[in-house]
Amino acid sequence: MRNKLAGLVAGFGLTLACSTSAFAQELTIFWAEWDPANYLQELVNEYEAETGVRVTVETTPWSDFQTKAFTEFNARGSAYDMVVGDSQWIGAASEAGHYVDLTDFFNKHNLKEVMAPATVKYYAEYPSDSGKYWSIPAEGDAVGWSYRKDWFEDPKEMEAFKAKYGYDLAPPKDWKQLRDIAEFFHRPDENRYGIAIYTDNSYDALVMGVENAIFSFGGELGDYANYKVDGIINSDQNVKALEAYRELYGFTPPGWAKTFFVENNQAITEGLAAMSMNYFAFFPALLNEATNPHAKSTGFFANPAGPDGDQYAALGGQGISIVSYSENQDEAFKFLEWFIKDETQKRWAELGGYTASAAVLESDEFQNATPYNKAFYETMFKVKDFWATPEYAELLIQMNQRIYPYLTAGEGTAKEALDALAEDWNATFKKYNRVQ
Amino acid sequence: MTTLTMSRLDPGSRAARRGMSDLSIRNLFIIPTILFLIVFNIFPLLYSLGYSFTDFRASSNAPANFVGLDNYRTLLNDPFIWSNFAITAKYVIVSVTGQVIVGFGVAMLLNRDIPFKGLITTLLLLPMMLSMAVVGLFWKLLYDPSFGIINYALGLGRFEWLSDPDMALYAVAITDIWMWSPFVMLLSLAGLSAVPKHLYEAAAIDRAGPLYTFFRITLPLVAPILMIAIIFRTMEAFKTFDLAYILTSQPTTEVISIRLYKMAFQEWQTGLSCALAYIVLIMVIAITNIYVKYLNKVKER
Numbered sequence: 215m216r217n218k219l220a221g222l223v224a225g226f227g228l229t230l231a232c233s234t235s236a237f238a239q240e241l242t243i244f245w246a247e248w249d250p251a252n253y254l255q256e257l258v259n260e261y262e263a264e265t266g267v268r269v270t271v272e273t274t275p276w277s278d279f280q281t282k283a284f285t286e287f288n289a290r291g292s293a294y295d296m297v298v299g300d301s302q303w304i305g306a307a308s309e310a311g312h313y314v315d316l317t318d319f320f321n322k323h324n325l326k327e328v329m330a331p332a333t334v335k336y337y338a339e340y341p342s343d344s345g346k347y348w349s350i351p352a353e354g355d356a357v358g359w360s361y362r363k364d365w366f367e368d369p370k371e372m373e374a375f376k377a378k379y380g381y382d383l384a385p386p387k388d389w390k391q392l393r394d395i396a397e398f399f400h401r402p403d404e405n406r407y408g409i410a411i412y413t414d415n416s417y418d419a420l421v422m423g424v425e426n427a428i429f430s431f432g433g434e435l436g437d438y439a440n441y442k443v444d445g446i447i448n449s450d451q452n453v454k455a456l457e458a459y460r461e462l463y464g465f466t467p468p469g470w471a472k473t474f475f476v477e478n479n480q481a482i483t484e485g486l487a488a489m490s491m492n493y494f495a496f497f498p499a500l501l502n503e504a505t506n507p508h509a510k511s512t513g514f515f516a517n518p519a520g521p522d523g524d525q526y527a528a529l530g531g532q533g534i535s536i537v538s539y540s541e542n543q544d545e546a547f548k549f550l551e552w553f554i555k556d557e558t559q560k561r562w563a564e565l566g567g568y569t570a571s572a573a574v575l576e577s578d579e580f581q582n583a584t585p586y587n588k589a590f591y592e593t594m595f596k597v598k599d600f601w602a603t604p605e606y607a608e609l610l611i612q613m614n615q616r617i618y619p620y621l622t623a624g625e626g627t628a629k630e631a632l633d634a635l636a637e638d639w640n641a642t643f644k645k646y647n648r649v650q
Numbered sequence: 651m652t653t654l655t656m657s658r659l660d661p662g663s664r665a666a667r668r669g670m671s672d673l674s675i676r677n678l679f680i681i682p683t684i685l686f687l688i689v690f691n692i693f694p695l696l697y698s699l700g701y702s703f704t705d706f707r708a709s710s711n712a713p714a715n716f717v718g719l720d721n722y723r724t725l726l727n728d729p730f731i732w733s734n735f736a737i738t739a740k741y742v743i744v745s746v747t748g749q750v751i752v753g754f755g756v757a758m759l760l761n762r763d764i765p766f767k768g769l770i771t772t773l774l775l776l777p778m779m780l781s782m783a784v785v786g787l788f789w790k791l792l793y794d795p796s797f798g799i800i801n802y803a804l805g806l807g808r809f810e811w812l813s814d815p816d817m818a819l820y821a822v823a824i825t826d827i828w829m830w831s832p833f834v835m836l837l838s839l840a841g842l843s844a845v846p847k848h849l850y851e852a853a854a855i856d857r858a859g860p861l862y863t864f865f866r867i868t869l870p871l872v873a874p875i876l877m878i879a880i881i882f883r884t885m886e887a888f889k890t891f892d893l894a895y896i897l898t899s900q901p902t903t904e905v906i907s908i909r910l911y912k913m914a915f916q917e918w919q920t921g922l923s924c925a926l927a928y929i930v931l932i933m934v935i936a937i938t939n940i941y942v943k944y945l946n947k948v949k950e951r
Binding site: 280281284285287288306309310311402405414415416417467468469470471472486604605607608610611615618619622623 | 708709710711712730795796810811815898900901912915916917918919
């Protein structure tokens with residue numbers, strides 16, 4: 215009996231000893247569940263082959279991502295060593311001390327020059343223009359458009375379009391053309407619809423969709439440096455932009471009131487819509503004939519310009535940060551040193567990741583690799599983002615509450631919705647003493 | 651009637667030989683349960699009550715400041731919160747009424763000698779056994795305007811169940827009725843089978859009509875057990891989250907628990923959301939109390 219017990223204890227001790235030594239060589243990266251996370255896992259497998267350090271990319275569905283990450287942060291849990299977090303989290307996570315300050319690392323490797331400027335501004339720096347950095351741009355992303363080339367290039371359609379609108383049918387150059395084309399292809403009787411846009415108001419989908427209109431119409435959400443919103447969020451440009459988005463909603467497939475990237479890709483794969491808004495990160499699936507029967511006839515274009523020629527797109531994408539409560543911070547820094555190397559970034563792009571490295575983005579090799587990489591490159595130098603203040607979630611929910619009823623049900627007017635939003639945002643900024 | 655007292659420990663038992671008294675055995679069973687309740691129920695309840703008077707945010711390291719009744723004042727002055735409550739009330743009424751009508755109706759149909767009665771009852775109970783999230787995902791597909799089977803079966807063309815702001819709440823309620831009517835049916839069936847047959851025979855001899863029999867015999871005798879079903883369903887409907895959250899994101903279906911979830915876990919306004927949770931708790935207790943009072947009255951009759 216005693217021997218058995220001793221054996222058990224020894225076995226248990228041995229297991230413990232082995233597992234602790236294995237833990238020292240392990241890193242966990244937390245991200246949302248989507249294709250780029252799988253590409254990242256492939257990339258870090260190469261790191262393991264090189265160094266012997268095992269890196270695991272742990273994922274959770276998008277709807278759950280923010281909640282799960284912050285629950286872990288708030289509990290000061292060490293489950294994740296690094297997190298590829300949304301750009302708007304950076305204020306909340308840095309002010310609360312969840313992220314390790316990467317300013318020295320950033321300056322040492324001159325990342326301000328190495329990475330595309332917009333990605334540094336929105337993924338890494340907080341507060342804006344402070345020179346303090348909290349993450350390394352990892353997955354660049356922005357909203358672009360996919361369209362049905364076969365519908366656009368059908369001679370009969372081209373003729374009919376020219377007769378009706380007086381110009382040639384081609385990928386739209388501005389929001390006016392976008393609207394015309396959506397109207398032209400909107401034929402509910404034929405089960406064909408004009409356009410697919412984001413409308414889900416449960417997190418940030420609808421707001422990011424609307425941002426494409428607002429930024430291209432020359433509008434802004436507010437002054438990010440001094441929290442001024444009056445006359446900015448409810449400016450004339452923004453009213454017009456919101457009205458334009460409302461008009462597009464009229465050309466969407468039926469039941470298009472809770473849609474995000476899944477539905478918008480389905481609009482193309484199911485042959486429902488002529489054009490579909492989506493993040494570039496979701497475009498690889500549209501070129502895959504296994505997932506898109508229309509893969510051969512799917513084309514891509516960048517977010518079109520507004521009436522005054524401004525052309526911007528809503529930023530997506532994430533930077534990678536080290537979690538303050540990680541027990542493997544030194545290992546994590548070593549990993550990041552490897553991650554920012556030019557070869558690694560090049561390999562990252564090859565695997566399907568959207569690198570933020572300016573050199574890789576500018577290379578012909580990258581731009582010609584897929585039909586949408588060129589549009590991606592162009593877009594990544596003209597992107598804008600939502601507020602990154604710690605209370606961004608409240609601002610987001612207030613925006614959803616105000617604009618969703620107008621956009622989907624036509625309640626009130628765009629001006630009323632935005633005036634009310636300006637009031638909400640002012641009250642929120644006052645509550646957190648951002649303004650007097 | 652025997653009075654319930656603890657029987658003496660058998661002096662020959664092992665426990666007695668170890669010198670354990672009746673009292674210590676009782677404590678051995680009860681104390682862990684009480685401790686468990688205190689640690690996981692009572693303590694968080696009181697702790698969150700404390701937080702509801704502060705501006706605490708779980709997402710930051712900033713210390714919580716005492717703000718008095720500010721949170722309650724903010725919430726009760728927020729028109730969006732009031733509309734959330736109105737939506738919840740409408741949902742509870744529609745969904746519970748529907749469940750009682752359908753559930754009780756099916757129970758009446760089943761309360762007779764028919765072949766395969768047991769099998770039919772079991773099959774009717776299936777919806778109740780599914781997970782809420784799964785039911786939500788299934789019904790989202792069933793309601794789809796382009797390929798959903800409901801529009802096809804009813805010949806409604808492209809009727810937009812979930813994206814029509816006026817219809818969405820009813821669509822969620824219909825799903826809830828489908829899922830939980832069997833629960834009402836099960837309890838009603840138990841009540842119906844307990845109604846003494848001789849009452850119906852007496853009514854038949856007196857030539858009472860079916861309606862009269864129903865309102866004077868069946869309903870009063872089943873009422874207490876039906877009330878219990880209604881209490882359970884009202885409490886559940888009041889805290890509905892999964893179905894409404896999965897099926898649609900219309901502002902017209904944002905019941906109070908969805909707003910609470912967003913406030914607590916998306917905005918991380920922990921103090922404010924604790925206050926809202928307390929308001930909801932007080933309302934549920936109040937409504938349940940009204941029901942229980944009524945239930946006692948019904949029982950006395």
